[in-house]
Amino acid sequence: MNIEEIRKEFPILHQQVNGKPLVYFDNAATSQKPQSVIDALTHYYNTDNANIHRGIHTLAERSTTAFENTRKAVAKFLNSREVEEIIFTKGTTEGINLVAATFGRKFIKDGDEIIISALEHHSNIVPWQILCEENGCTLKVIPVNDKGELLMDEYDKLLSDKTKLVSVNYISNALGTINPVKEIIDKAHKVGAKVLIDAAQAAPHATLDVQALDCDFLAFSAHKVYGPTGVGALYGKRDLLEAMPPYQGGGEMIKDVSFSGTTYNDIPYKFEAGTPNIGEVIALKAALDFVNELGLENIAAYEHELLEYANELLADVDGFIPVGTADNKASVISFLIEGVHPFDLGQILDAKGIAVRTGHHCAQPLMERFQIEGTVRASFSVYNTKEEIKYFVEALKAAIKMFK
Ligand SMILES: *Cc1c(COP(=O)(O)O)cnc(C)c1O
Helix, strand or coil: HHHHHHHHHHHCCCCEEEEECCCEEECCCCCCCHHHHHHHHHHHHHHHHHCCCCCCCHHHHHHHHHHHHHHHHHHHCCCCHHHEEEEEEEHHHHHHHHHHHHHHHCCCCCCCEEEEECCCCCHHHHHHHHHHHHHHEEEEECCCCCCCCCCHHHHHCCCCCCCCEEEEEECCCCCCEEECCCHHHHHHHCCCCCCEECCCCCCCCCCHHHHHHHEEEEEEEEHHHCCCCCCCEEHHHHHHHHHHHCCCCHHHHHHHHEEEEEEEEECCCCHCCCCCCCCHHHHHHHHHHHHHHHHHHHHHHHHHHHHHHHHHHHCCCCCEEEEECCCEEEEEEEECCCCEHHHHHHHHHHHHHHHHHEEECCHHHHHHCCCCEEEHHHHCCCCCHHHHHHHHHHHHHHHHHCCC
């Protein structure tokens, strides 16, 4: 892969921040967007903008076709059996909330159990807590070891015929741990539970195949995979989606409305009430095209090279404490520096043009597990370089000197 050529496609990277060239290492929070995605958005608003599905005029036809083409692209990206199994959402958070509010409310009852993991993002904790409060079901948590890996023996002990749903992330945003999701799914199915995969971090770094995984639901966000904000997709198996009640009521999700009763539309439209983020959905296709052109396996291999290079250089940094050292890891480095507050480090790095994230990374229970308030997190993407990592490590060393 020619990284210099790839970098040219991302206009935002070519700027100075605080007088220094921007080094963007906050990719686990959101990725930058290639020109093709930005162009798809402006093209839509410049030439095709019209509401979808109901119009017969030319612009409505164009926008509807482009919108539905993204659905086909997402189905291909996830290898879903059917295009109708793809529902557009605002993002991963909404996808999970949708499943909690529909599948959860209908099929999970008092006395039932839901299993999540200690590695979850708040988006995959709170919707289940809300459901448990409402329904009287119980939330169980798979613990992690000191490396930030799930304790699969403990998972085995949590599973029972009370388990109705297992909801875990594929890759942890806070530590980068890649979880054994296939094993998690197979074991859940053996006790008759359904499985939701939070693929927010997996979509940009791992090849997803919902048929091979055999997951029941999978959610991801466009903005973490080079696409626009405000859009994501939820995959669900057809029979489950058909058995679930609608999420919100409104336009598009109905077949017929009368005051004596309303019949709902077929999937996926049953779950897509109201005018969606049309332009952003259309631009998501350009993001997936970008990923497909490079190949996710090539992207992941290059990012792994960056991770190893960073680990090598960081091992040499005074007081460096990695948080999360799983054997199987994506390109995320969470760490602390002895005697320096993460927030202070973040500020000093920012003054040198380096964007990292500091804090709990929306995973407070996980931070509690490690008895810390937060970490500094550097997360790499395909447009990052070894030169940037070198510059980052030097800046880190200089910052540490200031505190000694
Ligand atoms: C970012 C993230 C989410 C939430 O995604 P949104 O785009 O904010 O809805 C959920 N889970 C993981 C693992 C994430 O990284």
